[in-house]
Structures are given as structure tokens and as C-alpha cells.
Amino acid sequence: xTRTPSPWLLYGSLLSSLLVLVVPLPAGIDLARPYLLAMxxxxxxxxxxxxxxxxxxxxxxxxxxxxxxxxxxxxALRLVVLAFLVQRFxxxxxxxPLWQQALAVFALLLNDRLIALAIALASGDGLPPWGTWLxxxxxxALWPWLFLLLDELRxxxxxxxxxx
Amino acid sequence: xxxxxxxxxxxxxxxxxxxxxxxYLALAMTLMVADQRGGFASQAxxxxxxxxxPVWWVxxxxxxxxxxxxxxxxxxxxxxxxNQRLTRELQVxxxxxxxxxxxAEENQRLRELxxxxxxxxxxxxxxxxxxxxLDPSRQRILLDAGSDGGVAVGxxxxxxxxxLGQVVEVTPRRATALLLTDPDHAIPVQVVRSGLRTIAFxxxxxxxxxxxxxxxxxxxxxxxxxxxxxxxxxxxxxxPVGVVEALHPDDTRLFVVAEARPAARLDRGxxxxxxxxxxDETDVGPDAPPPPEPPAEPAAEPAAEPTTTPAAAPANAAxxxxxxxxxxxx
Numbered sequence: 001x002t003r004t005p006s007p008w009l010l011y012g013s014l015l016s017s018l019l020v021l022v023v024p025l026p027a028g029i030d031l032a033r034p035y036l037l038a039m040x041x042x043x044x045x046x047x048x049x050x051x052x053x054x055x056x057x058x059x060x061x062x063x064x065x066x067x068x069x070x071x072x073x074x075x076a077l078r079l080v081v082l083a084f085l086v087q088r089f090x091x092x093x094x095x096x097p098l099w100q101q102a103l104a105v106f107a108l109l110l111n112d113r114l115i116a117l118a119i120a121l122a123s124g125d126g127l128p129p130w131g132t133w134l135x136x137x138x139x140x141a142l143w144p145w146l147f148l149l150l151d152e153l154r155x156x157x158x159x160x161x162x163x164x
Numbered sequence: 165x166x167x168x169x170x171x172x173x174x175x176x177x178x179x180x181x182x183x184x185x186x187x188y189l190a191l192a193m194t195l196m197v198a199d200q201r202g203g204f205a206s207q208a209x210x211x212x213x214x215x216x217x218p219v220w221w222v223x224x225x226x227x228x229x230x231x232x233x234x235x236x237x238x239x240x241x242x243x244x245x246x247n248q249r250l251t252r253e254l255q256v257x258x259x260x261x262x263x264x265x266x267x268a269e270e271n272q273r274l275r276e277l278x279x280x281x282x283x284x285x286x287x288x289x290x291x292x293x294x295x296x297x298l299d300p301s302r303q304r305i306l307l308d309a310g311s312d313g314g315v316a317v318g319x320x321x322x323x324x325x326x327x328l329g330q331v332v333e334v335t336p337r338r339a340t341a342l343l344l345t346d347p348d349h350a351i352p353v354q355v356v357r358s359g360l361r362t363i364a365f366x367x368x369x370x371x372x373x374x375x376x377x378x379x380x381x382x383x384x385x386x387x388x389x390x391x392x393x394x395x396x397x398x399x400x401x402x403x404p405v406g407v408v409e410a411l412h413p414d415d416t417r418l419f420v421v422a423e424a425r426p427a428a429r430l431d432r433g434x435x436x437x438x439x440x441x442x443x444d445e446t447d448v449g450p451d452a453p454p455p456p457e458p459p460a461e462p463a464a465e466p467a468a469e470p471t472t473t474p475a476a477a478p479a480n481a482a483x484x485x486x487x488x489x490x491x492x493x494x
Contacts, residue, residue, distance in 0.1 A: 014221075022223045022296040027370075030297045058188050066211075067216045069298040069306075069340065072209045073195030080188045120301055126347045126368050128301040153318050 005048045006157045013040050013098055014060055014152070020132045021068045032132030034138040036146075037064055038077075038082055042105055047096050057083035071103055071123060078115050082108055102143040109136035184210035210335055217338065220296055227295035289314060289438045294338070295351065301367065303346035306434070307331070307339040315339045318398055319438045326427030327351065327392055328436055341436075344405070344426055345370050353405050354393035358383035362395050364405060364424060373406050375422040376414060386411060390424055400439055404428075 017036040025033060037060060044052040061076030068075075084095065085108060093104055113136060120128055198205035201302045229425050278461040292308035311334045312408065321328045321341050341350050349366040353375070360382050378384060388408040394401025406424035414421045 018219055020221050022220065022245050022298065024224070024227055024295045024297050031300055033297075043400060047452055049180050054184050058192070061192070063216075069302065069304055071196045072205045073192040075194035077196070080185065080192065084185045116301075119196070123172040123196070124347075126299055129368070132300065 002162050003114060005051065005154060006077065009150075009153060009157060010048065015038065018064060018067050021064055023083075024118060025027070030137050031129055032134035034142055035109060035112065036139075036142075038079060038109060039105060039139055039143060039146060040084060040135055041079060042108065043147060046090060047150075047154075049087070049090060052083075053087070054083050058162050071119070074116070074119050077119070078112050082112055083112070083114060087140055098147060102140050103145070105143045106136055106140035109139045112136075192388070212334060213335055213338070220294055220338075224295045247411075287440055290435055291315065291339075291438055292435050293436075301368070303343040303349075303368065303370070304331075304332075304342065304343050307341055307438075309330060310335050310337040310339050312336050313342075318441065319440045320399045320440055321430050321436045322394075322403055323436050324427050326406070327399060328428040330398065331438065343370075344428065345373065351399060351405060352393045352395040353390040355384055355408075356389045356391055357385075358388070360384055361395065362391065371425055373424040373426055375408075375424060376419065378420040378422060380413075380418070380420055382420070384408060384411065384422060389427075407471075 014037065017040050019034070020036045024030075028135065041052065041057055041060060045057075057079040058076050061074075061079040064070075064075040064079075065072050089104070093101060096104065113133060116132075117128065120126065188452045195205045197203075199209060223407055269293075287306070289309075291313070294306040294308050297308060298304050298306065307315065315331060317331055317334055319331045321330060327344060329341050329343040331339050343366070344351060344364075345366040345368065347366050347368045348403050350363050352361065353364045360378075362378055362382075364374050364472045365376050367374050375390075386408055390405040390408065392399040392401055392403045392405055404427040406426045408424050410423040411420055413419070414427075
């Protein structure tokens with residue numbers, strides 16, 4: 001049984017991950033910027049599959065394209081593929097222990113980088129800098145904390161609703 | 165025959181799973197191709213990027229706050245030191261400007277003697293950079309002014325060091341500029357020492373430019389300074405572009421490939437100067453200077469932009485004050 005998550009939390013987290021896409025980081029570190037938007041979509045697809053599907057992934061991707069200045073549709077495509085994979089393996093991913101889940105997310109993010117690489121090559125942009133390959137690793141390290149944080153937030157909100 | 169219903173349901177289930185996926189993928193592909201080709205999608209992106217402005221504004225706020233706090237807490241001593249440094253720089257630039265004025269006057273006289281009618285009016289405009297990181301695989305920056313502020317597509321962008329890039333997209337309040345080092349970017353350059361004209365391409369790395377297809381007999385050496393040649397009419401002539409760092413033969417061994425380091429500070433600045441080369445007449449071609457005179461063409465009107473380093477100034481003198489003119493960051 002899945003409960004309706006607070007729309008504030010859902011869309012607020014997605015919006016703040018758009019900020020993370022462009023917030024200035026020191027040169028060098030900015031390449032390893034974690035793809036928080038993909039991770040959040042992944043989380044919400046695991047926890048609230050009725051509210052987040054391919055359509056939300058596509059729209060979030062378009063918004064990310066507008067914000068970060070990539071080709072219109074590039075991140076939309078990457079996120080739709082990611083969302084599809086998560087949907088397919090949702091039942092399994094949901095019951096993995098946290099570290100295994102993190103590994104799966106790592107694989108998803110790596111796959112996402114590969115798609116990005118293919119798009120970059122197809123559009124003639126050349127190879128992206130090697131530092132971008134560190135981004136899935138950072139995502140892997142962040143996933144357990146993100147998961148726990150969001151779970152805790154949802155629990156708090158639910159309790160407050162019940163209390164009030 | 166045995167389980168017709170179940171196969172049918174399984175089929176419909178899998179089709180239900182993949183059909184939306186395929187539809188979305190096709191849609192995304194169409195958008196990407198249309199954007200790449202400069203079709204309706206790039207127009208749509210220009211219009212829609214107004215929606216992204218609040219996000220950019222919020223994302224840039226840490227930088228603004230840090231700057232403000234730095235100003236608040238900078239000590240008197242630091243301010244005095246900065247003041248002294250700026251005064252010194254001002255004196256140096258002013259003296260150089262005086263000489264440049266004389267040279268420009270002389271240049272004008274010579275042009276009149278030659279019967280040349282080509283007049284440049286260089287208009288310059290200082291705009292701020294919005295402190296956010298766009299996608300690292302495409303080298304672009306976002307400027308804090310748009311068509312409302314007189315920014316137009318094709319304007320060249322320079323900083324204290326040299327040419328930085330050019331404006332490629334303009335919305336009413338924002339503009340996107342392509343950096344010199346983007347793989348899509350090319351700029352016509354000229355070697356100061358020998359007058360050799362060639363084209364510098366971006367490589368995707370912030371510290372490297374590439375100059376392919378130089379004939380083996382051409383006069384180019386490591387350490388040569390490159391300036392814009394003004395060919396094509398987009399970049400005004402005479403701005404520093406970079407310094408040649410390495411030379412090696414290309415794959416066919418028929419030509420030389422040179423690698424250059426950009427003169428501008430591409431990693432992070434706060435403000436840039438947009439210059440546009442308003443040519444009075446229609447003849448935008450190169451002036452075909454006689455071979456030995458190439459560097460002495462500061463076609464810029466000096467009062468409009470004091471950052472041009474006259475070619476006669478020694479390389480050191482030209483490059484040392486450049487970083488110091490930046491606004492210091494705390």
C-alpha cells in the first residue's frame with residue numbers, strides 16, 4: 001500500500017534538485033556534481049509510483065534542459081529511460097537492503113552517463129570531460145542518506161497530519 | 165490455444181509498458197534534433213527560458229551573498245591596498261591610452277592618405293555574468309543583460325585579458341554567450357609577429373585552443389601571440405586571443421597543428437565587456453594590409469575600450485596588469 005506523499009515535499013524536492021543543477025561549484029568539483037534530479041525521481045518512483053511516472057520524468061527533464069542549457073529534450077530522454085528502468089525493476093528494488101539499492105542506483109546513473117555520452121557524440125559535441133564520470137560515484141555515496149532523509153521527512157509530515 | 169487469454173493480457177501489458185516509453189523517446193529525439201538544427205525547438209527554448217530565470221536567480225544568490233559579506237568585512241588595510249593598486253594601474257593604462265590615441269590619430273591620417281574610407285565605430289558595454297554553472301560539456305555562460313539592454317546576437321565578448329567569446333542567444337533580459345573554447349566555436353586570428361592568418365578552434369577544455377591546417381612553411385613559433393584578425397567582421401581586429409604553446413605535425417604530416425592557451429580568464433570572471441564592430445560601410449572584408457605591418461592595426465577607437473594592448477608593448481607589460489584589473493573576490 002502506498003500513501004499519498006505530500007505534494008509540497010514531492011514537487012519541492014524536484015524543484016530544489018533543479019537548483020542543484022546550476023548552483024556554482026568550484027572548478028573541477030562541478031564536473032562531479034551529483035545528478036540529484038535523477039536520484040529524486042528514482043526515490044519517488046519507488047515510493048509513490050501512482051504519482052510519478054514517465055510523464056513526470058519527461059516534464060522534469062524538459063525543465064532541467066531549460067535551466068541548465070542543454071539541448072531541449074536531452075535530459076528528458078535520459079530521465080525517461082531511467083524512469084522506465086526503475087518502473088520495470090521497482091518490485092525488486094523496493095525490497096533491496098539500502099546498500100544494494102545504492103548499487104542499483106549507481107548502475108542507473110552510470111547508464112544515464114552512457115546515454116549522455118551517446119547523445120553528446122551524436123550531436124557532435126565531442127567527449128565530455130572525464131570528471132563527469134565521478135558523478136555516479138557521488139550519487140552512490142549520497143543515495144543512502146538521501147533515502148533516509150526523505151523517509152524521515154515523510155514520516156514527520158504524516159505524523160503531523162495525524163496529530164493535527 | 166491453451167491460454168489465449170493470458171498471452172493476450174501479457175502482450176497488452178508489455179505493450180502498455182513500452183508504448184509510452186517509445187512515444188516519449190520519439191518526442192525527446194524530435195525536440196533534440198529540432199533544437200540542434202535551430203528549428204522551432206530552439207525558438208521555443210528561447211521563449212521558455214524566461215521560466216528558468218527564477219531558478220537562475222536563486223542559484224546565483226550564494227555568490228551574491230558571499231560578495232556582499234566580503235565587502236562588509238573587508239578591512240581598511242585591504243581597501244587601502246586595493247586602492248593603491250588600482251591607482252597604479254590607472255596611471256599605467258592612462259599613459260598607454262595617450263600613446264594609443266596618438267597611434268590612432270596617425271592611423272587615421274594614413275588611412276586618409278591611402279584613400280581608405282573604412283570607419284570603425286566600436287561600441288562597448290559592460291555586463292555582469294550570472295554566477296551559475298551551465299552544462300559542463302557545452303561551454304556557455306549566462307549574461308545579466310538581454311535585448312532590452314542592447315545586447316544582440318553576434319557581439320564579441322572580451323575581458324581584461326582578451327577575447328572571451330560571442331553572444332549566441334538573446335532573450336529580453338538574459339543572453340547566452342558561447343566561449344572561445346567550445347568545440348563549436350572558431351575565431352579568425354592573426355599571429356602578431358609574422359602576420360600569419362589562420363583560425364583558432366575551441367577544444368572543449370578551458371585552457372586550450374587548436375589551430376589546425378597551418379602550412380609547414382608558415383612562420384609560427386611557440387610563444388607567438390595571437391590577436392583577432394577582424395576577418396569576417398564579427399570580431400573587431402586586434403584583441404588578444406592567446407599564446408601558442410605547442411606545435412606538432414598533424415596526422416597527414418603535411419600540415420602543422422598549433423595549440424594555444426586563451427588569453428582571457430575563462431574560468432571565472434564577474435563582468436565582461438561586449439563590443440560590437442559597427443562598420444559604417446558595407447565593405448566588411450579585410451583591409452589587405454601590406455605584409456610587414458600587421459600588428460599596427462588597433463582598429464579600435466581607443467576611447468571606447470582601453471583594454472586593447474598595443475602590439476608594440478612588450479608581452480610582459482601587456483599580460484601582467486591584466487589579472488590585476490579584476491575585481492578581487494574575498
